[in-house]
Amino acid sequence: MTTITTPAPPVRMRRAAVWALGALAAATGTLESVVTPTLPLLQRELSMSRAEGALLSVAMLITGALVAPVAGSLGDRHGGKRVMVRLMAVVCAGGLVSALAPGLPVLLLGQVLQGAMVGAMPLSFILVRKYLPAGESQVAIGVVSGLFVGGGMLGTLIAGPVAEGLSRHWLFAIPTSVVAAATLCVRRLMPDDAPAGSDARIDWPGLVLLSGILLTLMLGLSMAPEVGARPLALGALALLLAALVTGWVRVERRSPAPMVDLSLVARPGIWSAYVITFAVCVGTAVSMYLVPQLFDVSADGYGFGASSTDIGRYLLPGTVAAAVSGPLGGVAARRFGASAVVAAGIAVMSATLVALAFVHGEVWHLVVGKALIALASGVCVTAMVVRTATSVGHGDTGTATSLVLVTRVIGFAAGAQISGAFLTAGTGPGADVPAESAFVTGFLVAGVVTALSLFVVRTLSKGDKE
Known part of the structure; x- marks a missing residue:
C-alpha cells in the first residue's frame, strides 16, 4: 500500500511578527535620530569643535556602511532572523556604551557600535519577502520603513527635553532599552528561517x-x-x-x-537607483546638519539662538513629513511609476535647497523648507528601496537592498562632512560663529548635487522597462 504524504503548507509570517519588526525599526530609528537635534548641546558639553561635531553625527553611519552589506549577504545565506538577533545585541551594547560615556572618545565608540542597526533593514526585507506574498510583502516593507522614520520623528521630539531635563546619558539609555525589548519580541514571534545556500563560503x-x-x-x-x-x-x-x-x-x-554580484549591480535599474539615492541623501544630510546649526546661531547675528528643545520642536514638522513620505512614495510609485515620482521629488527638493540659500531670515522659512526636503527625500528613497527589493530574486534581496542603504549612509556622511567643511572654512580666525555665506554656499551646493541626479532618472526608466 502506497502512502501519500501531503506537503506541509508554507510557513506564513503572522501579523504580530510584522509589527514586531516594525517596533524594532521604530526603536532603532529613535536611537539613530537623538543626536541631530542635540548636537549643539553635545558640542558645548563635550567641548567639541564643529568638525568633531560633524564626525559624531556620522560615526554611526560609518559602521552602518560596513555592516549593511555583510548583514544582507549573511542573511541571504544563513537566515535573516538569526543574523538580526546577533546584530541587535551589538546595537544594545553600543547604546549602553553611549549612555555611560564620560567623554567624546567613548561616545564615538558607542556610536560606532550602534551603527550595526543599519543592517536590520535588509534583514527585515529578507524575512517579509520570504514569508509573505508579493503584494503583502510590499506593504510590509512600507510599514517597516515608515515606522523607522516614525521612530526618527519620536527621537527628534524627545531628544531635547530628555537631554535638558534629565541628561545626555538618558538620550541613549531609553531607546536602547526599547531596542532590547523589541529584539526579544522578534526572536519570539518571527518564524525560524532555514539557511539558504549555507554551503557557500563567505567571500x-x-x-x-x-x-x-x-x-x-x-x-x-x-x-x-x-x-x-x-x-x-x-x-x-x-x-x-x-x-x-x-x-x-x-x-x-x-x-x-x-559577496556582491557585480552583474546585479551593473543592471541599469539597479546602479541608477544607487546614484539617485546618493545624490538625494547628500542634499538631505546638508539640510539635516545646517538647519540645526543655523537655529543655534545667536539671535544677535543672523541666527535664532534656539535651545535644544526649541530645535527639536522646529524639526518636528520635517520628521512628520518624512514619516508620511514612506507610504506616500509607495502609493505614488504604483500609480504613476517610480521614475515619475523620483523626478518630481528631486525637482521639489532641489528648488527648496536653493530657496533656503536666499530665504532663511525667519524660523518658518527653515521649518517649511526642512519639511519639504524631508517629504521629497523620503518619497525618493522609499521608492528606491521598495523598487530594488522587489526587482531582484529572493536570494539577492538582502544584498541589493543593503547596497541601497550603504549608498544612503555614504550620502549622509558626505553631506554632513561637506557641511562641516563649509562651516569650518567660513569661521574666521578667533571667531566662534561661521559667516552667513557658509550656510548659503552649503545650501546651493546641495541643491546643485541633487538636481544633477535628474540626468540619471532616464536610465532608471530604462531599467523599469527591462
Missing part, C-alpha cells in the same frame, strides 16, 4: 577589501573639513581608495560566491 577577501574601501572613504570624508590643511593626506587616501576598488572588483569577478 572573506571581498569582505576585507570592501571594508577597506568604506573605511578609506569615510576617513577621507571625515578629513573634508580640513581639506586645505592636509591636501597630501587626502591625495594619498584617494590613491589608496582607487587601488582598493580595483582590487575588490577583480576579486569579486573571480570569486565563485562573491
Whole structure:
C-alpha cells in the first residue's frame, strides 16, 4: 500500500511578527535620530569643535556602511532572523556604551557600535519577502520603513527635553532599552528561517577589501573639513581608495560566491537607483546638519539662538513629513511609476535647497523648507528601496537592498562632512560663529548635487522597462 504524504503548507509570517519588526525599526530609528537635534548641546558639553561635531553625527553611519552589506549577504545565506538577533545585541551594547560615556572618545565608540542597526533593514526585507506574498510583502516593507522614520520623528521630539531635563546619558539609555525589548519580541514571534545556500563560503577577501574601501572613504570624508590643511593626506587616501576598488572588483569577478554580484549591480535599474539615492541623501544630510546649526546661531547675528528643545520642536514638522513620505512614495510609485515620482521629488527638493540659500531670515522659512526636503527625500528613497527589493530574486534581496542603504549612509556622511567643511572654512580666525555665506554656499551646493541626479532618472526608466 502506497502512502501519500501531503506537503506541509508554507510557513506564513503572522501579523504580530510584522509589527514586531516594525517596533524594532521604530526603536532603532529613535536611537539613530537623538543626536541631530542635540548636537549643539553635545558640542558645548563635550567641548567639541564643529568638525568633531560633524564626525559624531556620522560615526554611526560609518559602521552602518560596513555592516549593511555583510548583514544582507549573511542573511541571504544563513537566515535573516538569526543574523538580526546577533546584530541587535551589538546595537544594545553600543547604546549602553553611549549612555555611560564620560567623554567624546567613548561616545564615538558607542556610536560606532550602534551603527550595526543599519543592517536590520535588509534583514527585515529578507524575512517579509520570504514569508509573505508579493503584494503583502510590499506593504510590509512600507510599514517597516515608515515606522523607522516614525521612530526618527519620536527621537527628534524627545531628544531635547530628555537631554535638558534629565541628561545626555538618558538620550541613549531609553531607546536602547526599547531596542532590547523589541529584539526579544522578534526572536519570539518571527518564524525560524532555514539557511539558504549555507554551503557557500563567505567571500572573506571581498569582505576585507570592501571594508577597506568604506573605511578609506569615510576617513577621507571625515578629513573634508580640513581639506586645505592636509591636501597630501587626502591625495594619498584617494590613491589608496582607487587601488582598493580595483582590487575588490577583480576579486569579486573571480570569486565563485562573491559577496556582491557585480552583474546585479551593473543592471541599469539597479546602479541608477544607487546614484539617485546618493545624490538625494547628500542634499538631505546638508539640510539635516545646517538647519540645526543655523537655529543655534545667536539671535544677535543672523541666527535664532534656539535651545535644544526649541530645535527639536522646529524639526518636528520635517520628521512628520518624512514619516508620511514612506507610504506616500509607495502609493505614488504604483500609480504613476517610480521614475515619475523620483523626478518630481528631486525637482521639489532641489528648488527648496536653493530657496533656503536666499530665504532663511525667519524660523518658518527653515521649518517649511526642512519639511519639504524631508517629504521629497523620503518619497525618493522609499521608492528606491521598495523598487530594488522587489526587482531582484529572493536570494539577492538582502544584498541589493543593503547596497541601497550603504549608498544612503555614504550620502549622509558626505553631506554632513561637506557641511562641516563649509562651516569650518567660513569661521574666521578667533571667531566662534561661521559667516552667513557658509550656510548659503552649503545650501546651493546641495541643491546643485541633487538636481544633477535628474540626468540619471532616464536610465532608471530604462531599467523599469527591462
